[in-house]
Amino acid sequence: MLNNDISTRIQGTEYKQFGKRALMLQMKFKTMKNFFIVDESVQRKIDPKKRGEIRAFIIESLEAGEPFYFSPFVFSARGFIRSVGDEWELTPNGKMAIIDGQHRQSSIASAINHLESRKEAVEEFGNLKEAEILTDYINQLNNFPISMQIYLDLDKKQERQLFSDLNSERRDAHIGQVMQYDKRDEYTELTRKVAGELEDVFEIETKLSRVTSNNSSITSLATMRKCLIALFEGILTVKKGQPYFRCDPKEVPQIAKEFFLAWQILFPRAMGNREKYVSGLTGIQVALAYCVNRLKLKNDCSYYEAIEQLKLLPCSWKHNDPLFDHLYQPQTKRIKRYSETKNIQKTAIKMLSKIEEAKK
Numbered sequence: 001m002l003n004n005d006i007s008t009r010i011q012g013t014e015y016k017q018f019g020k021r022a023l024m025l026q027m028k029f030k031t032m033k034n035f036f037i038v039d040e041s042v043q044r045k046i047d048p049k050k051r052g053e054i055r056a057f058i059i060e061s062l063e064a065g066e067p068f069y070f071s072p073f074v075f076s077a078r079g080f081i082r083s084v085g086d087e088w089e090l091t092p093n094g095k096m097a098i099i100d101g102q103h104r105q106s107s108i109a110s111a112i113n114h115l116e117s118r119k120e121a122v123e124e125f126g127n128l129k130e131a132e133i134l135t136d137y138i139n140q141l142n143n144f145p146i147s148m149q150i151y152l153d154l155d156k157k158q159e160r161q162l163f164s165d166l167n168s169e170r171r172d173a174h175i176g177q178v179m180q181y182d183k184r185d186e187y188t189e190l191t192r193k194v195a196g197e198l199e200d201v202f203e204i205e206t207k208l209s210r211v212t213s214n215n216s217s218i219t220s221l222a223t224m225r226k227c228l229i230a231l232f233e234g235i236l237t238v239k240k241g242q243p244y245f246r247c248d249p250k251e252v253p254q255i256a257k258e259f260f261l262a263w264q265i266l267f268p269r270a271m272g273n274r275e276k277y278v279s280g281l282t283g284i285q286v287a288l289a290y291c292v293n294r295l296k297l298k299n300d301c302s303y304y305e306a307i308e309q310l311k312l313l314p315c316s317w318k319h320n321d322p323l324f325d326h327l328y329q330p331q332t333k334r335i336k337r338y339s340e341t342k343n344i345q346k347t348a349i350k351m352l353s354k355i356e357e358a359k360k
Contacts, residue, residue, distance in 0.1 A: 054107035072147040073101030283338030287347035
């Protein structure tokens with residue numbers, strides 16, 4: 001804890017970043033949280049939704065006993081730090097300005113408050129064992145090591161530029177990596193589980209987000225996840241929030257597996273040959289899943305019954321099949337723009353219409 005009247009010594013490594021003096025060090029969260037301010041003339045305001053999502057991830061990781069990692073928090077020293085021999089000194093009554101890490105910091109603090117409230121509640125009910133577990137979680141967060149990158153000589157204009165550069169240049173993790181390692185998204189975990197059970201049935205691309213014509217895989221983890229969201233929720237755009245399954249959650253893995261297994265009957269033997277067939281294309285696979293969703297709702301039947309109805313679909317799965325004439329390009333003899341949302345919907349509607357005709 002910082003004493004406002006006494007300087008505090010710390011150890012760190014000085015280096016130059018883009019021609020600017022910077023200090024790299026590490027502090028426990030409970031110490032770091034006392035040393036900075038949020039300057040809204042430099043920073044944006046906290047997004048409560050984003051904070052809530054990160055807090056949930058932190059608590060879920062603690063409860064699962066799994067580690068979690070954050071990239072270094074970035075600060076501007078604003079004269080709060082000065083060199084003293086081989087060490088550095090935090091001057092009294094000063095504060096750094098946080099440039100990057102505001103939401104992560106706020107989320108850890110929020111997680112601690114949340115856990116302390118839970119601990120107080122279970123203590124009042126005499127559940128001391130649960131209170132001990134929550135105390136351990138709180139201690140883990142208070143002692144969580146935060147890597148800090150502190151720029152020593154920035155003025156306010158340079159702070160704003162740094163904030164802008166960090167946020168405009170930042171890129172999301174590659175979807176292939178997300179699909180392999182993300183443990184926060186239930187659909188992603190479901191996809192990995194189902195893909196693992198189908199690895200002896202299909203060749204599935206596990207690292208790339210797109211499967212090109214030269215790739216022999218029938219689908220990818222990223223595409224399978226899109227299929228499952230379309231299958232269970234009828235959503236063809238970005239899915240946010242917790243899953244909403246229109247069935248018993250215990251049946252979800254088997255239903256998902258049955259959908260992909262149906263491809264063996266629906267698609268031709270060389271289903272992964274994208275030059276000849278459309279069965280290996282993302283938009284077509286998602287349209288098929290969306291069609292199942294519509295069949296279930298329209299006919300008020302189970303997912304298993306809806307998947308079974310797909311077998312009524314009269315289709316050669318070739319690019320020039322009439323089912324895809326809204327996508328077919330005579331010049332190239334291939335379908336095009338099949339993964340656009342409006343075209344996925346149109347393809348699914350045509351599939352649904354063909355199935356209804358086959359029932360008559």
